[in-house]
Amino acid sequence: MRKNKIITLIISLIMVLFMIIESFAVGVNNDKKKLNEVTNKIKKIQSDKKENKKKQETVREEIRRLENEIQKLERELQSIENNVSKTKKEIETAKNDLTRAEKDISDKKDILDSRLRVMYENGNVGYLEVLLDSENFADLMSRLDMIKKIFKKDIELLKYLKQQRDLIEAKKKSLEVHKSELISLLNQMKNKKEKLRVSRGEMERVKKKLMKDYAALEAEEDELVKLARRIEEEIRRKQSSAKYVGGKMTWPAPGYHRITSPFGYRIHPILKTKKLHTGIDIGIPLGKNIVAAQSGKVIHAGWLGGYGKVVMIDHGGGIVTLYAHNSRILVKEGQNVSRGQVISKCGSTGMSTGPHLHFEVRENGKFVDPLKYVRP
Numbered sequence: 001m002r003k004n005k006i007i008t009l010i011i012s013l014i015m016v017l018f019m020i021i022e023s024f025a026v027g028v029n030n031d032k033k034k035l036n037e038v039t040n041k042i043k044k045i046q047s048d049k050k051e052n053k054k055k056q057e058t059v060r061e062e063i064r065r066l067e068n069e070i071q072k073l074e075r076e077l078q079s080i081e082n083n084v085s086k087t088k089k090e091i092e093t094a095k096n097d098l099t100r101a102e103k104d105i106s107d108k109k110d111i112l113d114s115r116l117r118v119m120y121e122n123g124n125v126g127y128l129e130v131l132l133d134s135e136n137f138a139d140l141m142s143r144l145d146m147i148k149k150i151f152k153k154d155i156e157l158l159k160y161l162k163q164q165r166d167l168i169e170a171k172k173k174s175l176e177v178h179k180s181e182l183i184s185l186l187n188q189m190k191n192k193k194e195k196l197r198v199s200r201g202e203m204e205r206v207k208k209k210l211m212k213d214y215a216a217l218e219a220e221e222d223e224l225v226k227l228a229r230r231i232e233e234e235i236r237r238k239q240s241s242a243k244y245v246g247g248k249m250t251w252p253a254p255g256y257h258r259i260t261s262p263f264g265y266r267i268h269p270i271l272k273t274k275k276l277h278t279g280i281d282i283g284i285p286l287g288k289n290i291v292a293a294q295s296g297k298v299i300h301a302g303w304l305g306g307y308g309k310v311v312m313i314d315h316g317g318g319i320v321t322l323y324a325h326n327s328r329i330l331v332k333e334g335q336n337v338s339r340g341q342v343i344s345k346c347g348s349t350g351m352s353t354g355p356h357l358h359f360e361v362r363e364n365g366k367f368v369d370p371l372k373y374v375r376p
C-alpha cells in the first residue's frame, strides 16, 4: 500500500513537471505565434505604405497634368481675349469709316441737290441763259454737253461712294460675326478651365487623404514595431536557460571611467527632445576595447537602427546587456562569452555625435540604470 502511494506520488510529480514544461513551451510558442502575427501585420502595413506612395505619385502626376492643361488653356484664353479686343477695335474703326462714308455721301448729295435746286429755282432761265449766251450753235451744243458731263460725273461719284459704304458695312458685319464666334469660343474654354479646376481640387483632396492615411500607417507601424520588440524580449527572457549568476558586473570599458551622459530623462543631443536615456555613455577613444560586463550568450551582433553596430548579451534570469555605436564587432550571435572578454571596438556608428560606448542593462526587457550593476 505504501509503495503504491509513493509510485502514485512520483507519477503525479512527473505529470506536474511535464505540465510545467508543456506550459512553458506553450508560452514561448504563443509568443512566437504572436510575434509572427505582428511581423505579418508590419509587412502588410509596409506594402500598404508602398501602395499609398504609388497612388500619391499617380495623383501628383495627374495634378501636374491638370496644372499644365490649365496653364495651356490660360495662354489660349489670353490669346483669344487679345483677338476679341483687336476685333472690337476693328469694328470701332469700321464704324467710324461707315460714319465718314455716310457723311461723304450726304455731302455729295447736298452738293448735287443744291446744284439741282439752284437750277430749278432759277427755272430754266439760268440754264437757258447759259445756253442763250451761246454765240453759235456749236457753242450751244458744247455747253449742253458740258452740263451733261458734270451731272454724269456727280452721279458716278455718288454711286461709287455708296458702293464703298456697302463694302464697309459688310466688313463691319463680318467682324461682328467673328467677334461673337470668338466670345462663344472664349466661354467654352472658360467652362473647360472651370472643369479642370474642379478636377484639380478633387485630386488635391485625394492627395491630402492619402497623406493622412500614410501618416496613420506609419504611426501604426511604429506601435507594432515596439510591440514586436517587447515580444522578442519576452521570448528571450523565457528561453534564457541559464540563471543570472548575480552580483556586480565588470566595467565594460577598461581604462576609461568617465560617464559623459547618465541614465535617465535628458534632452537628446541629436533629436533635441526630452527622452529617456536608456543607458550610460562612457567616453572612450575610437578603436579601444569593449568587454563583456558579465559572462553570457551573444543574442545580437550587428546593426540595430540608431544603436549602430551593437552587441547584446543574455546573462540569464532576464538580464541582458547592450553595447552600442561600435566600430567593429568581434563576436557572433549564439557565441558564449566570458566576463571581461573583448567583444568589440569603440566607434561612433548609428545615431552618435562621436566615439563613445552606450551601455545598457535590461531586466526582463525593461531599461534599468546600469550603475545598479557596474561601478566606474
Ligand SMILES: [Zn+2]
Pocket: 261, 277, 279, 280, 281, 357, 358, 359
Ligand atoms: Zn547613450
